Amino acid sequence: MAARALDIEMARSLAPKMKIKKFSVLKSPFIYKKHWAQYEIRTHSRILPITRITGRTADIFLEYIQRNLPEGVNMMVQKEQLEVLPSLLVEALHDTDSSKGKSK
Numbered sequence: 001m002a003a004r005a006l007d008i009e010m011a012r013s014l015a016p017k018m019k020i021k022k023f024s025v026l027k028s029p030f031i032y033k034k035h036w037a038q039y040e041i042r043t044h045s046r047i048l049p050i051t052r053i054t055g056r057t058a059d060i061f062l063e064y065i066q067r068n069l070p071e072g073v074n075m076m077v078q079k080e081q082l083e084v085l086p087s088l089l090v091e092a093l094h095d096t097d098s099s100k101g102k103s104k
Contacts, residue, residue: 002064003050006057014047 003010020042027035053061062077069075085093 002061006061008050008057008061009052011049011051014049016045016047019043019045 002008020040022038022040024036024038026033027037050058050061058079062075066075
């Protein structure tokens with residue numbers, strides 16, 4: 001809803017496998033050694049790739065999401081940026097491509 005209001009292009013969300021941690025705890029440490037309690041922690045995660053977004057729009061969108069997160073939900077943000085290759089590397093790539101073509 002907020003993404004539509006800010007004209008943010010979102011790709012399809014990805015859902016990696018759920019992580020489950022299981023552990024058993026002895027209910028009484030001194031007696032009743034047969035009475036154990038089993039607990040498990042389930043971690044669900046979602047990956048929402050957002051493409052073509054400006055810095056200011058990203059800040060507004062992420063602040064809105066963080067303010068509206070329910071209790072017990074955490075958010076982790078990773079920013080990736082595409083940059084132009086330096087001209088020296090581009091020339092080196094073209095040189096190696098042309099030398100491979102001549103050896104055939």
